[in-house]
Amino acid sequence: xxxxxxxxxxxxxxxxxxxxxxxxxxxxxxxxxxxxxxxxxxxxxxxxxxxxxxxxxxxxxxxxxxxxxxxxxxxxxxxxxxxxxxxxxxxxxxxxxxxxxxxxxxxxxxxxxxxxxxxxxxxxxxxxxxxxxxxxxxxxxxxxxxxxxxxxxxxxxxxxxxxxxxxxxxxxxxxxxxxxxxxxxxxxxxxxxxxxxxxxxxxxxxxxxxxxxxxxxxxxxxxxxxxxxxxxxxxxxxxxxxxxxxxxxxxxxxxxxxxxxxxxxxxxxxxxxxxxxxxxxxxxxxxxxxxxxxxxxxxxxxxxxxxxxxxxxxxxxxxxxxxxxxxxxxxxxxxxxxxxxxxxxxxxxxxxxxxxxxxxxxxxxxxxxxxxxxxxxxxxxxxxxxxxxxxxxxxxxxxxxxxxxxxxxxxxxxxxxxxxxxxxxxxxxxxxxxxxxxxxxxxxxxxxxxxxxxxxxxxxxxxxxxxxxxxxxxxxxxxxxxxxxxxxxxxxxxxxxxxxxxxxxxxxxxxxxxxxxxxxxxxxxxxxxxxxxxxxxxx
Amino acid sequence: xxxxxxxxxxxxxxxxxxxxxxxxxxxxxxxxxxxxxxxxxxxxxxxxxxxxxxxxxxxxxxxxxxxxxxxxxxxxxxxxxxxxxxxxxxxxxxxxxxxxxxxxxxxxxxxxxxxxxxxxxxxxxxxxxxxxxxxxxxxxxxxxxxxxxxxxxxxxxxxxxxxxxxxxxxxxxxxxxxxxxxxxxxxxxxxxxxxxxxxxxxxxxxxxxxxxxxxxxxxxxxxxxxxxxxxxxxxxxxxxxxxxxxxxxxxxxxxxxxxxxxxxxxxxxxxxxxxxxxxxxxxxxxxxxxxxxxxxxxxxxxxxxxxxxxxxxxxxxxxxxxxxxxxxxxxxxxxxxxxxxxxxxxxxxxxxxxxxxxxxxxxxxxxxxxxxxxxxxxxxxxxxxxxxxxxxxxxxxxxxxxxxxxxx
Numbered sequence: 001x002x003x004x005x006x007x008x009x010x011x012x013x014x015x016x017x018x019x020x021x022x023x024x025x026x027x028x029x030x031x032x033x034x035x036x037x038x039x040x041x042x043x044x045x046x047x048x049x050x051x052x053x054x055x056x057x058x059x060x061x062x063x064x065x066x067x068x069x070x071x072x073x074x075x076x077x078x079x080x081x082x083x084x085x086x087x088x089x090x091x092x093x094x095x096x097x098x099x100x101x102x103x104x105x106x107x108x109x110x111x112x113x114x115x116x117x118x119x120x121x122x123x124x125x126x127x128x129x130x131x132x133x134x135x136x137x138x139x140x141x142x143x144x145x146x147x148x149x150x151x152x153x154x155x156x157x158x159x160x161x162x163x164x165x166x167x168x169x170x171x172x173x174x175x176x177x178x179x180x181x182x183x184x185x186x187x188x189x190x191x192x193x194x195x196x197x198x199x200x201x202x203x204x205x206x207x208x209x210x211x212x213x214x215x216x217x218x219x220x221x222x223x224x225x226x227x228x229x230x231x232x233x234x235x236x237x238x239x240x241x242x243x244x245x246x247x248x249x250x251x252x253x254x255x256x257x258x259x260x261x262x263x264x265x266x267x268x269x270x271x272x273x274x275x276x277x278x279x280x281x282x283x284x285x286x287x288x289x290x291x292x293x294x295x296x297x298x299x300x301x302x303x304x305x306x307x308x309x310x311x312x313x314x315x316x317x318x319x320x321x322x323x324x325x326x327x328x329x330x331x332x333x334x335x336x337x338x339x340x341x342x343x344x345x346x347x348x349x350x351x352x353x354x355x356x357x358x359x360x361x362x363x364x365x366x367x368x369x370x371x372x373x374x375x376x377x378x379x380x381x382x383x384x385x386x387x388x389x390x391x392x393x394x395x396x397x398x399x400x401x402x403x404x405x406x407x408x409x410x411x412x413x414x415x416x417x418x419x420x421x422x423x424x425x426x427x428x429x430x431x432x433x434x435x436x437x438x439x440x441x442x443x444x445x446x447x448x449x450x451x452x453x454x455x456x457x458x459x460x461x462x463x464x465x466x467x468x469x470x471x472x473x474x475x476x477x478x479x480x481x482x483x484x485x486x487x488x489x490x491x492x493x494x495x496x497x498x499x500x501x502x503x504x505x506x507x508x509x510x511x512x513x514x515x516x517x518x519x520x521x522x523x524x525x526x527x528x529x530x531x532x533x534x535x536x537x538x539x
Numbered sequence: 540x541x542x543x544x545x546x547x548x549x550x551x552x553x554x555x556x557x558x559x560x561x562x563x564x565x566x567x568x569x570x571x572x573x574x575x576x577x578x579x580x581x582x583x584x585x586x587x588x589x590x591x592x593x594x595x596x597x598x599x600x601x602x603x604x605x606x607x608x609x610x611x612x613x614x615x616x617x618x619x620x621x622x623x624x625x626x627x628x629x630x631x632x633x634x635x636x637x638x639x640x641x642x643x644x645x646x647x648x649x650x651x652x653x654x655x656x657x658x659x660x661x662x663x664x665x666x667x668x669x670x671x672x673x674x675x676x677x678x679x680x681x682x683x684x685x686x687x688x689x690x691x692x693x694x695x696x697x698x699x700x701x702x703x704x705x706x707x708x709x710x711x712x713x714x715x716x717x718x719x720x721x722x723x724x725x726x727x728x729x730x731x732x733x734x735x736x737x738x739x740x741x742x743x744x745x746x747x748x749x750x751x752x753x754x755x756x757x758x759x760x761x762x763x764x765x766x767x768x769x770x771x772x773x774x775x776x777x778x779x780x781x782x783x784x785x786x787x788x789x790x791x792x793x794x795x796x797x798x799x800x801x802x803x804x805x806x807x808x809x810x811x812x813x814x815x816x817x818x819x820x821x822x823x824x825x826x827x828x829x830x831x832x833x834x835x836x837x838x839x840x841x842x843x844x845x846x847x848x849x850x851x852x853x854x855x856x857x858x859x860x861x862x863x864x865x866x867x868x869x870x871x872x873x874x875x876x877x878x879x880x881x882x883x884x885x886x887x888x889x890x891x892x893x894x895x896x897x898x899x900x901x902x903x904x905x906x907x908x909x910x911x912x913x914x915x916x917x918x919x920x921x922x923x924x925x926x927x928x929x930x931x932x933x934x935x936x937x938x939x940x941x942x943x944x945x946x947x
Contacts, residue, residue, distance in 0.1 A: 277709055277712075279843075329891055329895065332895055333894065333895070337708065337709045338623045338708070338709065338712065339894045339898075340894075341623070341709070341712065342843075342846060342847065342850060342890050342893070342894050343890055343891045343894040343895065345843055345890055346847075346886070346887040346888065346889065346890020346891045346894075347887060347890075347891060348887070349883045349884075349886055349887035349890070350883065350884050350887030350888065351887075352883065353880070353882075353883035353884050353887070354884075356880075356883075357880055466840075470716060470717060470720050470839065473713045473716070473717075474713075474717060477710060477713055477714070508724050508725075508727065508728055509728070511721075511724055512721045512724050512725050515717050515718075515720065515721040515724075516721060518714070518717060519697075519700075519714050519717055519718060519721075520700070522701075522704075522706055522710060522714050523700045523701060523703075523704040523706065524704065526704055526705060526706045526707075526710060
């Protein structure tokens with residue numbers, strides 16, 4: 001590459017002087033000359049085209065690289081080949097119009113060889129660097145970072161003068177420094193290393209490792225001063241990368257915690273407040289996820305907003321099933337937690353099978369809206385995905401709304417009254433039966449909302465609920481029963497602990513370690529992290 | 540195993556025990572007959588005959604007997620000690636793995652890779668030596684010892700931690716579930732050295748007898764039947780003893796029992812460990828008949844299914860658990876064959892109906908009906924106070940009342 005680059009530059013210099021005199025013509029004339037069968041002529045044409053400031057040059061070069069540039073044997077003009085519905089189509093480069101009524105056999109490909117491709121690639125990089133599109137410029141600059149060539153130096157210098165975007169500017173400077181690392185003058189190298197300090201792009205680290213080796217003991221660098229500088233820069237980068245890794249794991253942990261929080265907060269109500277072991281809780285989550293799927297099936301045009309439609313719908317669907325479950329089954333089993341466990345487990349089996357029968361046992365795919373996909377870069381080595389951030393925000397929002405409902409509304413008041421003293425609440429005119437049903441519905445409805453969120457992260461299938469039921473119970477038991485704050489801390493602790501362990505032990509072992517930890521923790525504090533105080537909780 | 544203990548005690552107390560236990564007595568006689576007759580019908584009666592029992596049916600029945608033993612173990616701990624363990628599948632699977640390891644070692648160099656020492660999956664994983672915990676499993680007595688010891692150690696350590704810090708009721712149920720879930724995840728890992736996802740399979744023979752032959756299958760069937768009967772007698776002995784009455788006391792009012800001076804933790808720990816060992820034996824008998832053991836045996840749903848066998852049969856009756864296990868599993872075989880779609884609906888419905896309407900299970904229902912008939916008769920002949928006299932102390936299951944201690 002390096003050799004060919006030099007050669008191309010040399011040829012470019014010679015030919016551009018020739019081109020300036022011989023082909024001082026415009027784009028059209030040059031473009032028609034591409035049909036030549038002679039590679040030398042083609043090369044000269046390419047060099048000449050690169051000099052012209054015309055956006056169409058970029059199109060032509062790209063098409064040539066991809067073998068999609070054709071010329072017509074009748075009018076010699078260049079055309080772009082494309083395929084639509086299995087048919088080849090040709091669009092004129094000069095006019096931008098589609099060729100009609102022309103014999104498809106009169107088009108011939110503009111053939112390029114590897115040597116020409118090398119030249120084209122160099123020119124493309126230069127052209128992209130001066131493109132008005134910032135994204136394209138950034139991409140070109142990153143390409144230079146990946147493969148720093150001394151030939152690029154003047155191009156980068158020129159680009160730096162023009163560059164207005166700080167993002168592209170930074171990457172270009174980095175590329176410049178990387179090229180300087182290859183220079184013979186050790187003062188230049190030292191200056192370059194100073195510029196590279198604290199930069200987290202993988203290319204920078206690779207270049208430094210090449211100089212001094214991963215442990216500071218190998219590498220190609222001879223000058224001890226430069227070595228020392230490079231080693232300290234490398235160490236600085238490594239430290240920052242380590243912190244980055246920790247931060248990333250914590251972020252993953254918090255987002256896992258948010259998922260656990262969403263899954264468990266409904267359980268915290270049904271189990272924590274009402275003392276009902278709802279093994280069908282996972283299936284309420286599953287119902288919410290399937291509601292999202294149905295919403296996307298019914299209104300395929302509203303994919304972008306499907307989540308917002310699905311949230312209230314999922315709340316209603318799961319909540320309704322919850323109310324029914326409470327009225328038909330659980331009502332008869334109050335005060336017998338082990339029996340509710342069995343009965344609701346039976347319900348969960350039936351619900352799973354129902355979903356299998358209706359939707360098929362296979363996983364359904366739920367589309368993630370555009371605004372939720374993608375990621376944002378924090379620095380050169382770390383980028384965070386949007387959907388996790390949204391889940392975290394959403395989980396906190398749900399927790400907030402729920403605690404407001406429990407503390408500030410009439411319904412919340414009645415609910416607390418019924419849990420604290422059922423008979424007294426009854427005699428004060430609260431219909432305890434209905435409060436029970438609604439509380440259970442609330443817990444189940446929130447599970448449904450969790451299902452909407454989960455549908456954006458994992459596969460939607462009949463087993464979705466089962467995967468979360470054990471974890472949810474762990475969160476509630478760990479955090480302490482009957483306490484939203486406990487659920488929050490429980491979920492976050494377990495999520496973060498899980499993700500921090502993962503790099504050392506692998507995902508499965510991390511999960512096992514966390515489970516064993518909880519089992520041991522329960523021995524020490526049988527009532528969880530935030531235990532309710534007082535006599536009410538003793539048998 | 541338990542053979543010596545029961546028979547050397549002499550017939551006196553045992554017959555007395557069984558005389559009080561009408562349902563159990565009948566069931567044991569029936570089981571003994573089945574254990575004797577089925578292998579004869581399989582071995583001696585020609586295949587074309589109407590009375591021939593196919594090897595398939597016999598193995599199926601043998602599987603039910605293993606499940607019944609497992610259900611018995613769960614009934615001992617849940618029905619009499621009030622501990623709802625959602626992790627008994629783990630002990631069953633551990634026993635099964637211990638047996639599976641013995642059977643794996645018996646394959647010797649007949650495996651796909653022909654390695655005389657290492658099982659196939661280890662060769663496949665490119666391991667060069669046997670992990671330390673696989674040593675000794677080529678000896679049948681050692682493997683049988685591990686069938687009992689491995690579940691017992693787990694149950695003892697877990698129970699010691701849990702009962703000492705007074706984790707009770709729902710909390711205990713949930714952490715037992717976590718226990719079996721964690722074990723499932725662990726056994727799925729190839730690094731554990733138990734065959735990972737695929738588990739242990741492709742067994743060839745046991746004690747030199749070919750596992751595929753009908754006579755070996757008949758032998759395993761007899762072993763399962765005998766083990767079940769012996770385990771039943773052992774459980775009946777324990778339940779009828781002073782210890783058994785203390786267990787029931789723990790179940791009904793734990794704090795009061797403690798205040799009376801009983802070491803509640805010790806009682807629970809003993810029962811839990813014994814129950815785990817019985818479950819391990821069930822697993823060990825199950826594996827050679829089915830021919831495979833894999834980590835899915837640890838899955839929480841399996842453990843919960845055991846609970847429903849006991850609940851359907853009648854909790855706290857011992858023989859009810861056996862009836863329940865056989866009934867539910869027969870239904871499972873029939874449903875998954877005839878209407879595979881409907882099986883989970885049926886099972887789910889069974890959970891709900893049993894807890895709502897049959898708190899004492901099938902056995903309780905039968906007793907209710909006979910009681911009512913007897914009451915009618917008694918009323919017809921001479922008015923009040925006849926009916927309740929012949930309900931036995933041990934047999935009066937406390938279905939509902941039992942959960943007093945669990946109230947949160």
